[in-house]
Amino acid sequence: MWLAPTWGDAAITASPTFDRSHNEVCRRILAAMLQSLCSALLVCGLAGAFPDVAFAQVAPGMPPTSVPPAATGTGGEATGPPRPGQFDSQHRPITAGGFVASGPVVFEDVSEKAGLQHWTHKMGTSQKKYIIETNGSGIGLIDYDNDGWLDIYIVNGSTFDALDGKEPSPHAGLFHNNHDGTFTDVAAKAGVTNDRWGVGVAIADYDNDGWPDIYVTNWGKNRLFHNNHDGTFTDVAEKAGVTLGNWSTGATWGDYDGDGQLDLFVPGYVHFERNNLPSSGPNGVPDTFCSFRGVAVNCGPRGLKGEPDHLFHNNGDGTFTDVSEKARVADKPGYYGLSSLFVDVNNDGKLDLLVADDSTPNYLYLNKGDGTFEDVSYASGYALNEAGRETASMGIAAGDYTNNGKLDIFNTTFSDDYKPLYRNEGEGNFTDISYQAGIAEISVPFLGWGDAFLDYDNDGWKDLMMADGHVYPQADQYPWGTSWAQRPMLFHNLKGGKFEAVPAVEGTGLARVVSGRGLAAGDLFNDGKIDVVINAMDGRPLLLRNVFAKNHWLGLKLVGGPKSPRDAVGAAVYVTEGGTKQRQDVASGGSYASTSDPRLHFGLGDAQSVSDIEVHWPSGKLEHFSVPGVDRIVTITEGTGVSGATKPGAQSSANR
């Protein structure tokens, strides 16, 4: 079809004065000739004098007509009749009801017993007049004292009164695992209470000293709590150069340039100023962006200025350099970033970057291997859902739910919208298959936040879980079929094809109705069952203990060698048993403002052994390992091998 390039090149040769721009014009003209040779030739001779591309497109002898102005109307607000409300038999919104009397009990709510219910999250007032009061905070699972048991870091928010010194600042919690099913808040002693308007947490060993550190994002300056190896931390964010200063959200750690040092990506949400609070009106935010279903609510994020994203390169000396522009991940349009994740989506051994954006297109940046990224958001299929809608993306879960060696992505989104599941088609291409997978319609009334792929039943197929809760308290005042507080959702993976919702049995963890935000998953009791912790807006956290899994399992703690990050963030691991090859990746971040267990957990079904463990280390090294048995957590060290098996803790089991 395209014949012109040869002609165009010939034109350059024949006419030394025909510069590159002229050539480009000619190419365009020649292209147009294929549609309309008439208009092309008549203008081509004039191209040098009129290098305007559009020039060639004007049909000769046809006077341009003015574009009819669009009609204007008066007043009003945005339309968009929402989905019909879904209610259960007791007329409760399905998000706060729909329970069943009996069924499989997956999670037991052990928050009270574990000692977490003495801690309360607080963010703004219950009226939620401003968007800064609505998004809530995250959870980080961290073995901060290297005792082999996961501890829990819970980010807290703040209030305007606290900022003004009129009331105490809400404290973040660091819950030390007592190995007996209980936890003790040691945040004050450890020096990690934050005392700022806390949003997210990303955990990793950024200085490769073998001790995990904590990065806390805030509205305000962020903190980097360096682990002092003695149960305390020191905030080194200023010295490290990673404080930023406005509204940072779900950060992620990853060694994008392969130098063995973990780099840090920090999404920005809205640029929010205390002395310029958003309000609707002629001089403020358009009314449309301050209403939901015709009801006045807090303004934003649409209509508000976006806060840019930042990539910090780890200099290896305790400092970082902002390379956002150079790496081409600076978020020039100012999309509303909420979560991010470094992970290798195209299996080329380099960490790519996902950013979940609220009400704006998501980003997928492919790592080019030269210190820069290529924005393939639209081309990959990840920017929008399958129907072309920009979703209000909150959290990212990445996992190989089909066991084909490629990481799929699940994003949580707003109510009235389904939650897209992006199937990895290879080479950085994704297809939203939420409807085909059976999780679209059922997820519509829920407003999802933290999420994770987790194999709750250890059958070897990764399931999906998300925490839910609305941002508008008004949801409880109108028959919208949704609610401020919502139950979490768990979807069972039907062997890589469809998912089905696990029923919320009354009295169990899945029937707990809270305004969920951050979610982290991990084996908190070292018993081979994946548990879940949820940070609830203005409420008590949930510790949902897995009491369901019966199958065999294998836990892996990875330690990187000299050329990899010490905590092996970025490693991809394939475990083969029978004819199944599962994949999991060591990552930090993803789930809304949260970090899950850094150890990898493989459900094995009936298998009592694994035939191969294949580790793709961040350094590029590929190693195969074997383990003496399953139902244990083993440590694998790059270049060294397997050591230190931990079997389910007797104390923990006895306490159940």
Place this chain on the structure above:
Amino acid sequence: MLKWVRVSGLLLFFVCPLSFAQKGAWRQATAAELAAALPSRASVENERIETEMRTASGIIDGHKRVIAGTVLITAGYSAEGKYSHYLLVQARLNLGGIVLKPGQYVMGWTRDERADVLKAHLNEAATGRLIGTIVAKRITDSNRVESLRIWPPDEKSIMQIGRFSIPYKVMEQ
């Protein structure tokens, strides 16, 4: 260069009338052209709804006639709002079997899960009057998603919504 022009001229002499009548030189409209043509707030029935201009797409011909559209910002992030897209049509258009006169339209869709298609409905923007319903089929040869893309007729002659497409044909006046 001169030789090339002469050759082109000969070709043109024979092909010009047919070519022009058939295609009218519709091409992809530039961002500036779209911004000039599409409203920042679309009048829909008795309301004025914000448009998401970064999603605007369209084609333009030699008469500066535009066929373009953009996503409407509907309240509450609704994926299946009654109207999701605004369309400005300045030349008769057959869209998925429905002939649209020059005018302003709005479009919404619902997903047919069984058929794996979008069922789109076209309405007159000023009155909300239903013009008709059309089916957008899944595009299988590309992963690229678009909020809205009206491809130039010499390339694909489709309107793409997400990963679904509706064929169109610009009708001669």
